Amino acid sequence: MKKLLIADKLHPIFKEEAQKFGYHVDDRPEITRAETLAIIHEYTGIAIRTKFNIDQELIDAATSIQFIARAGAGMDNINLLAAEARNIVCINAPEGNQDAVGEHAIGMLLSLYANLRKADIEVRDGIWDREGNRGLELKNKTVGIIGFGHMGQSFAHKLSGFEVEVIAYDKYKSGFSNRYAKEVSMEQIVKHADILSLHIPLTRETQQMVDDEYLFHFKKPIILLNTARGEIVNTAALLRAIKQGKVRGAGLDVLEVEKFPALDEIEWFNELKKSEKVLLSPHVAGWTVESYRKISEVLAEKLKLIR
Numbered sequence: 001m002k003k004l005l006i007a008d009k010l011h012p013i014f015k016e017e018a019q020k021f022g023y024h025v026d027d028r029p030e031i032t033r034a035e036t037l038a039i040i041h042e043y044t045g046i047a048i049r050t051k052f053n054i055d056q057e058l059i060d061a062a063t064s065i066q067f068i069a070r071a072g073a074g075m076d077n078i079n080l081l082a083a084e085a086r087n088i089v090c091i092n093a094p095e096g097n098q099d100a101v102g103e104h105a106i107g108m109l110l111s112l113y114a115n116l117r118k119a120d121i122e123v124r125d126g127i128w129d130r131e132g133n134r135g136l137e138l139k140n141k142t143v144g145i146i147g148f149g150h151m152g153q154s155f156a157h158k159l160s161g162f163e164v165e166v167i168a169y170d171k172y173k174s175g176f177s178n179r180y181a182k183e184v185s186m187e188q189i190v191k192h193a194d195i196l197s198l199h200i201p202l203t204r205e206t207q208q209m210v211d212d213e214y215l216f217h218f219k220k221p222i223i224l225l226n227t228a229r230g231e232i233v234n235t236a237a238l239l240r241a242i243k244q245g246k247v248r249g250a251g252l253d254v255l256e257v258e259k260f261p262a263l264d265e266i267e268w269f270n271e272l273k274k275s276e277k278v279l280l281s282p283h284v285a286g287w288t289v290e291s292y293r294k295i296s297e298v299l300a301e302k303l304k305l306i307r
C-alpha cells in the first residue's frame with residue numbers, strides 16, 4: 001500500500017487529491033520530528049512545509065520513501081543531496097505562493113516609503129506630525145531584484161504599474177530580460193538601485209551574503225526587502241548600515257532566528273525592535289488565504305506526475 005504522511009498544516013485538498021491517486025494518507029499536522037523519525041519507514045512519501053528539517057538522519061530512517069513534497073517554495077530545510085543519492089523525488093510548489101510574496105514585498109515597500117508604521121503609531125499617540133512623515137514616491141525609482149525565479153519575477157510583475165525601472169541580477173540565469181525587468185550585472189544593481197529586494201534561496205553561498213561589505217558598495221541609500229530567508233542577511237550589519245545612512249529602511253518578513261523566546265535574548269533583535277526604519281512580519285509573505293489552497297493544488301498536480 002502507498003502511504004503518505006502529511007506532517008504539517010496543508011489545505012485538505014491535498015489529502016483529498018492524494019487519496020484519489022491511491023494513497024493511504026495520514027494527516028498529522030501536529031506530529032513532531034521525533035514522532036516522524038519513529039514511523040517514517042512505513043511511508044512512501046512525506047509532505048511538509050518548514051516545521052522541521054528533512055535531514056540525513058530522517059532520510060536514512062525513511063527506508064521506503066520515494067518522494068518528499070514541500071508545500072511551499074524554499075527547499076533549504078531538505079537535504080537535497082541526501083535525497084538525490086537515494087533517488088528520492090523532491091517536489092515543491094512556488095507557483096502557489098509567488099503572487100502572495102510579490103504582493104507582500106509591494107506592501108512592505110509602500111509602507112516604508114510612506115512611513116506608515118511610524119505615522120500610525122504617532123497618530124494613535126496624539127501626535128499630528130505631517131512634516132516628519134513626509135513620504136517618498138516610487139515613480140522614477142530603480143528597483144533591483146536579486147534572484148529572478150518565481151518570487152523575483154512575481155515582484156517585478158506586480159511593480160509594473162508603478163512607473164519604476166526594474167533591474168534584476170541572477171547569478172545562474174541569463175537572457176531573461178522581459179517587459180517587467182531588465183537583466184543587469186551586480187555592478188549595475190549596486191550603482192543604480194534605490195530599492196533592493198532579495199529573492200534567492202538560502203544556500204551555503206547565500207548564507208550571510210548581505211553583510212557589511214555587500215552593503216557598503218551601494219551608491220544610493222537603499223530600502224532592503226527580505227522576503228527570502230533570514231540567514232541571507234547579517235542583521236547586525238544591516239543595523240550598522242541603517243545607522244550610517246547606507247540603508248534608508250528595511251522590510252523583513254524573515255529573520256535569522258524565527259522563534260520566540262529565543263529571539264528576545266538576541267541583541268540585534270532588541271535593536272531591530274527599536275528602529276523606526278524597520279518593518280517586520282512573521283514569515284507570512286507567502287502565507288495567505290489564497291496561497292494556502294493554491295500551494296496544495298499545485299503540489300497535488302505535481303504528485304500526480306510522479307505516481
Ligand SMILES: NC(=O)C1=CN([C@@H]2O[C@H](COP(=O)(O)OP(=O)(O)OC[C@H]3O[C@@H](n4cnc5c(N)ncnc54)[C@H](O)[C@@H]3O)[C@@H](O)[C@H]2O)C=CC1
Binds near residue numbers: 074200228229
Ligand atoms: N517569506 C516567504 O513566505 C517565502 C519565501 N520564499 C523564499 O524565496 C526563495 C526564492 O523562491 P523562488 O523564486 O521560488 O526560487 P527559484 O528557484 O524559482 O528562484 C531563485 C533564483 O535565484 C537565483 N540565485 C540563486 N543563487 C543566487 C545568487 N547567489 N545570486 C543571484 N541569484 C541567485 C537562481 O538562479 C534562481 O533563478 C525561496 O527559496 C524561499 O527561501 C519563497 C516563498 C515564500
Ligand SMILES: O=C(O)C(=O)COP(=O)(O)O
Binds near residue numbers: 073075286
Ligand atoms: O514557501 C516558502 O519558501 C516559505 O517560506 C513559506 O514558508 P512555510 O511553508 O509557510 O513555512
